[in-house]
Amino acid sequence: MGTxxxxxxxxxxxxxxxxxxxxxxxxxxxxxxxxxxVNSVLSSLPTYDMCTVQLPISVIEYIDRARRHCLWRGSDxxxxxxxxxxxxxxxxxxxxxxxGIINLRCQNSALLLKHLDKFYNRKEIPWVKLVWHAHxxxxxxxxxxxxxxxxxxxxxxxxCDLFKGIINCKLGDGSTVxxxxxxxxxxxxxxxxxxxxxxxxxxxxxVLQFLSNNNLQSQFHLPLSEQAxxxxxxxxxxxxxxxVQQNTKDSWHYIWExxxxxxxxxxxxxxxxxxxxxxxxxxxxxxxxNKLKVFSWLLIMDRLNIRNLLKRKKHKLEGNNYNCxxxxxxxxxxxxxxxxxxxxxxACWQHLNMHWNFQSDFFQMMMQLKQQxxxxxxxxxxxxxxxxxxxxxxxFIFDRGRPSFSxxxxxxxxxxxxxxxxxxxxxxxxxxxxxxxxx
Ligand SMILES: [Zn+2]
Numbered sequence: 275m276g277t278x279x280x281x282x283x284x285x286x287x288x289x290x291x292x293x294x295x296x297x298x299x300x301x302x303x304x305x306x307x308x309x310x311x312v313n314s315v316l317s318s319l320p321t322y323d324m325c326t327v328q329l330p331i332s333v334i335e336y337i338d339r340a341r342r343h344c345l346w347r348g349s350d351x352x353x354x355x356x357x358x359x360x361x362x363x364x365x366x367x368x369x370x371x372x373x374g375i376i377n378l379r380c381q382n383s384a385l386l387l388k389h390l391d392k393f394y395n396r397k398e399i400p401w402v403k404l405v406w407h408a409h410x411x412x413x414x415x416x417x418x419x420x421x422x423x424x425x426x427x428x429x430x431x432x433x434c435d436l437f438k439g440i441i442n443c444k445l446g447d448g449s450t451v452x453x454x455x456x457x458x459x460x461x462x463x464x465x466x467x468x469x470x471x472x473x474x475x476x477x478x479x480x481v482l483q484f485l486s487n488n489n490l491q492s493q494f495h496l497p498l499s500e501q502a503x504x505x506x507x508x509x510x511x512x513x514x515x516x517x518v519q520q521n522t523k524d525s526w527h528y529i530w531e532x533x534x535x536x537x538x539x540x541x542x543x544x545x546x547x548x549x550x551x552x553x554x555x556x557x558x559x560x561x562x563x564n565k566l567k568v569f570s571w572l573l574i575m576d577r578l579n580i581r582n583l584l585k586r587k588k589h590k591l592e593g594n595n596y597n598c599x600x601x602x603x604x605x606x607x608x609x610x611x612x613x614x615x616x617x618x619x620x621a622c623w624q625h626l627n628m629h630w631n632f633q634s635d636f637f638q639m640m641m642q643l644k645q646q647x648x649x650x651x652x653x654x655x656x657x658x659x660x661x662x663x664x665x666x667x668x669x670f671i672f673d674r675g676r677p678s679f680s681x682x683x684x685x686x687x688x689x690x691x692x693x694x695x696x697x698x699x700x701x702x703x704x705x706x707x708x709x710x711x712x713x
């Protein structure tokens with residue numbers, strides 16, 4: 275790394291690598307294959323560089339474009355297919371209802387935060403000592419004086435706001451903590467005493483400086499308002515209980531109660547309260563192959579290319595015919611009709627002893643049936659059956675034969691026996707017994 279900030283063209287090698295990986299084979303891969311390619315190859319190419327520097331936005335956008343293109347269109351740069359799912363939804367982790375494509379911007383910050391962790395906790399590392407000595411030996415607080423040092427250090431300091439959002443300081447000598455705005459000893463003074471804060475003379479004063487000044491009044495613009503004065507009295511009581519420990523370093527802990535930094539904890543932190551409907555989790559927990567998992571993810575996202583979706587996207591079909599092709603009913607084909615309420619599909623589900631309750635909403639309906647079904651292979655059977663209803667429909671559209679119950683049953687049984695090979699030995703036999711009861 276040089277002494278000047280790298281420009282976009284210096285990251286050309288990453289962009290070239292990404293481009294080279296988008297080989298012609300992508301065209302022959304299913305969505306699941308491409309998702310795997312995106313997750314395990316394209317997303318990890320910039321990881322090494324992201325551990326050290328902040329990638330320019332345009333480089334990240336370039337890689338995102340390539341990943342998006344790979345996922346939805348393969349390698350053909352002229353392909354015009356629209357993405358089936360918005361990119362933002364694709365970047366949700368698998369446990370949170372998405373397919374787990376890494377958000378590079380968040381990942382970059384998560385990886386760089388480890389430098390701030392080492393720096394503030396004054397780890398025994400040469401660069402940490404050097405930066406403290408070169409820029410902060412006069413007692414300045416790093417995040418109170420942002421524009422110091424090399425381009426690299428300035429970039430890292432820009433992450434201070436993120437860092438402060440996840441960190442709680444246990445007071446040592448208080449020399450590296452801003453009295454008003456940092457979270458220390460479980461409190462942020464600025465929000466604890468908001469009115470008094472507006473009268474503070476130095477809003478970036480350190481805890482050490484604040485407490486070592488015996489004349490507390492001199493820290494404020496006088497006269498104080500009545501409410502501010504009440505807060506002033508409360509604060510006097512509060513700071514009497516505080517003990518700074520001379521010659522001890524301040525130590526910074528994560529609000530998820532761990533003193534060590536892991537990038538994945540930070541990356542997943544914003545999703546902590548996201549609770550997706552349970553069927554999303556069942557998909558990734560099932561023992562089916564990735565191809566089936568991705569298919570069923572698209573199914574419950576209602577993102578399969580069904581005639582109704584084509585109509586929503588204003589895609590013209592021959593003869594303006596958006597009707598279901600599995601049944602003779604003159605109903606417009608929605609995913610729900612095709613997979614659940616269509617007489618063809620109902621016959622399939624009945625064969626598997628699955629009786630859907632159409633009164634409840636979709637996820638409720640799935641959860642109810644899973645409970646009634648009392649079989650640990652509910653999701654596997656559901657995914658395989660749905661996939662082959664979809665295949666019956668595709669066979670007709672691509673002129674490979676008319677849909678029929680017997681052909682669905684045959685392909686369902688074949689697929690199930692094939693998927694059974696992926697299971698551990700004990701599950702394998704139980705699953706096969708179950709499947710054989712449907713033949
Ligand atoms: Zn139908």
